[in-house]
């Protein structure tokens with residue numbers, strides 16, 4: 493009788509190869525503020541000062557992927573500063589773009605950064621799905637990994653190994669679930685008018701330059717060539733296992749629930765002044781995720 497090992501089916505991000513900045517990205521704006529941190533060009537810093545913010549973008553677009561980077565945020569007084577790591581296709585689809593975001597919102601001296609997650613699908617910009625969290629570590633002291641798993645039916649946001657948010661596509665969301673190829677971006681910019689205290693605490697350039705460092709890039713997924721019409725399955729190549737992801741393990745769910753009890757400070761699902769009737773996926777919380 494054959495021995496059948498008990499195994500967990502589905503996608504695992506462990507052991508995925510990292511890629512250098514050179515292989516996978518190009519600088520996007522504030523080019524003289526995009527600086528390599530090592531000879532192999534594996535790590536990069538971007539900065540904001542009075543003259544400019546800066547950012548970089550992936551060379552390819554991706555339809556369903558696992559993206560990860562280790563990021564170290566600027567310390568000291570960072571009110572009004574926004575550091576981002578996100579996917580978008582707003583350049584290509586001006587009225588019906590998709591987007592999946594990590595946004596880090598700076599703070600006044602000595603106060604912790606806030607992490608925000610959000611997503612849009614097919615131009616659902618009138619229906620923001622923001623959540624905000626504190627972190628269980630100081631993100632200005634060390635690099636920590638921030639990852640997005642995006643399949644045709646799931647989005648999972650991870651901080652280090654902890655899933656902090658899970659979105660499962662349901663029919664009632666209509667086109668609001670991101671489903672077109674996107675570029676990966678990282679930026680630092682002046683968000684004085686909203687990022688901190690609802691815009692009360694502006695960027696103070698006395699503390700510039702504000703420097704965010706990125707390393708350990710993983711872009712694992714279905715890279716799309718905008719010039720060719722291929723199905724997502726064809727584009728996935730070796731990353732076909734992504735779509736075998738079918739929800740978190742019990743252990744991961746436990747980690748997420750603990751995180752959310754301790755660190756969730758805002759969810760659009762609980763904001764009745766914005767959404768008197770919660771958006772459809774809010775009913776799923778605590779059940780499917």
Ligand SMILES: *[C@@H]1O[C@H](CO)[C@@H](O)[C@H](O)[C@H]1NC(C)=O
Pocket residue numbers: 514531532533
């Ligand atoms: C990075 O890319 C630039 C421009 O293509 C090239 O000149 C340089 O040699 C590359 N460096 C490494 C370490 O790959």
Ligand SMILES: *[C@@H]1O[C@H](CO)[C@@H](O)[C@H](O)[C@H]1NC(C)=O
Pocket residue numbers: 567568569698699
């Ligand atoms: C914080 O800012 C002060 C004043 O600009 C500076 O002396 C100090 O080195 C900064 N600390 C860090 C960790 O950047």
Ligand SMILES: *[C@@H]1O[C@H](CO)[C@@H](O)[C@H](O)[C@H]1NC(C)=O
Pocket residue numbers: 588614666667668
């Ligand atoms: C996305 O938006 C486009 C343009 O507004 C529309 O034609 C299409 O039906 C939408 N797709 C979905 C899945 O809602």
